[in-house]
Structures are given as C-alpha cells and as structure tokens.
Amino acid sequence: MADSVADHRLRSADESSFALHCQNVVREYSRGSASMFSSRGDVPTVRALDGVSLSISTGEFVAIAGPSGSGKSTLLHLLAALDTPDSGDISVAGTDVTSLSSRGRTTLRRDTIGIVFQHFHLLPSLSARGNVALPLIERGVPKRARRERAVELLEQVGLGDRATHKPGELSGGEQQRVAIARALVSDPDVLVADEPTGELDTETGHRVLDYIEQTADERAVVVATHDQHVIDRADRVVRLRDGVVVNDG
Numbered sequence: 001m002a003d004s005v006a007d008h009r010l011r012s013a014d015e016s017s018f019a020l021h022c023q024n025v026v027r028e029y030s031r032g033s034a035s036m037f038s039s040r041g042d043v044p045t046v047r048a049l050d051g052v053s054l055s056i057s058t059g060e061f062v063a064i065a066g067p068s069g070s071g072k073s074t075l076l077h078l079l080a081a082l083d084t085p086d087s088g089d090i091s092v093a094g095t096d097v098t099s100l101s102s103r104g105r106t107t108l109r110r111d112t113i114g115i116v117f118q119h120f121h122l123l124p125s126l127s128a129r130g131n132v133a134l135p136l137i138e139r140g141v142p143k144r145a146r147r148e149r150a151v152e153l154l155e156q157v158g159l160g161d162r163a164t165h166k167p168g169e170l171s172g173g174e175q176q177r178v179a180i181a182r183a184l185v186s187d188p189d190v191l192v193a194d195e196p197t198g199e200l201d202t203e204t205g206h207r208v209l210d211y212i213e214q215t216a217d218e219r220a221v222v223v224a225t226h227d228q229h230v231i232d233r234a235d236r237v238v239r240l241r242d243g244v245v246v247n248d249g
C-alpha cells in the first residue's frame with residue numbers, strides 16, 4: 001500500500017496544533033557489537049535522550065542548549081525526521097513521524113522541514129544559486145522557476161550578487177547564508193539548525209542569526225547551540241542534561 005504522509009496526519013487536535021511535538025521520547029545508541037563486550041550477547045547502550053517531551057509552536061524561535069553529550073544533536077535529528085526514537089511520539093506539522101517509513105520521512109522533510117548544519121553541507125561543484133535551487137528539483141519545479149526562486153532567496157539573505165559563485169569562493173558566513181537560503185527555499189513549516197554559528201566569528205554569527213530570527217515569524221525555528229548569543233536571542237531556551245530536559249523557558 002502506498003505510504004503517503006497524509007495517511008499519518010494526527011487525529012488529536014492537541015498534538016496537531018503544534019509545529020513540533022514530542023512526548024516521552026527515548027533514543028539509545030549501541031556502543032559497538034555484542035560479541036566485543038559480553039558472552040551473553042548484551043550490547044552496552046548509551047541513552048542519549050531519556051523521556052523528552054516538548055511542544056513548539058509556529059512563530060517560536062527555540063534554542064536547545066546543554067553541555068556536550070547532553071543530547072542536543074540527537075533531539076534535533078529526531079525533530080528533523082532524520083531519525084526515529086526507540087520509544088515515544090514525535091509529530092512534525094501535524095504528521096506522526098514515528099509511524100512513517102523511511103520514504104515517508106523523506107517526503108515529510110522535503111515538504112515541511114528546512115535543515116541547516118554546522119558545516120554547511122553545500123555541493124562544491126554547484127553555484128550558490130544551484131545549491132539553493134536543489135530541493136526544488138525533487139519537488140518537480142521547472143528550471144526557470146527554480147532559478148528565480150533561488151535568486152530571490154539569495155537576495156533575502158544578502159547574497160544576490162554572489163549567485164553564480166561556488167561555495168569555495170565564498171566566506172564561511174556567506175556559505176552558511178547560502179545553506180539557510182537552501183533550507184528555506186521550499187518555505188518549510190519548520191527550520192531546524194544544528195550549531196549554525198559554530199564555525200563563524202562573532203560578527204558573522206550575528207548576521208546569520210539575524211536571518212534565522214527573521215524567518216521565525218512564520219515558522220517554528222529550533223537551533224541546537226553552545227553559542228550564548230543564540231541563547232540570548234531565542235524566545236525560549238530548552239536545556240538538556242544527560243538526555244533529560246532540565247529547564248524549559
């Protein structure tokens with residue numbers, strides 16, 4: 001049977017009213033193979049998230065903070081539908097992620113989630129415009145419309161004059177702005193960013209943050225970060241420690 005995202009729309013009004021919602025989420029990783037550690041076949045695990053519950057609305061700019069290893073990236077990957085939890089529920093834009101197949105999650109990401117990584121993840125052989133237009137190919141948007149939309153987004157992030165430059169010809173801050181433009185090109189309901197200012201100097205980090213902040217007016221924005229500037233500017237800070245939410249406000 002076809003696995004359409006629409007089949008996984010939540011029935012509950014409570015959960016579907018949030019752009020992002022997770023309930024009692026647990027995610028464990030195994031530490032190597034069973035044979036390495038135990039004659040009984042037990043695989044040691046690390047519990048990266050231990051019962052996390054969180055709801056984020058459209059228009060909120062939320063920072064996920066906490067010490068190294070506290071579970072920030074793990075949570076972000078789950079909220080971006082890049083991964084699934086061992087137990088608990090996650091919904092994105094009213095769709096139950098945990099019941100989707102891998103293909104269904106790919107469709108959900110394509111249609112509703114923009115993702116920005118610390119290391120930009122741009123294709124070096126494509127121009128800034130080509131990188132930004134990439135998600136529109138998957139959506140079947142014609143070439144001319146793709147180009148126009150990509151240039152529009154690059155102008156919004158202040159890089160209209162860099163459209164034909166390749167990533168190697170751009171500074172770190174410019175590359176990160178290209179990555180943000182790419183994440184926003186499909187006008188997603190949710191923007192998820194993992195340490196987006198981690199590789200940038202303070203001033204460039206502020207510029208990138210300006211763009212991220214602006215986009216939060218019409219979508220939910222979640223940023224995992226160690227950067228105090230991001231934490232200071234967020235509407236709300238969710239603090240993790242050892243995979244548990246220790247503060248939310």
Ligand SMILES: Nc1ncnc2c1ncn2[C@@H]1O[C@H](COP(=O)(O)OP(=O)(O)OP(=O)(O)O)[C@@H](O)[C@H]1O
Binds near residue numbers: 066068069
């Ligand atoms: N693929 C993996 N395999 C095994 N353990 C992992 C894996 N990814 C993360 N972990 C472990 O899960 C825990 C949470 O890691 P996570 O990367 O989510 O933390 P973080 O808060 O993002 O850390 P940092 O700030 O250093 O990026 C850590 O103990 C980490 O070692």
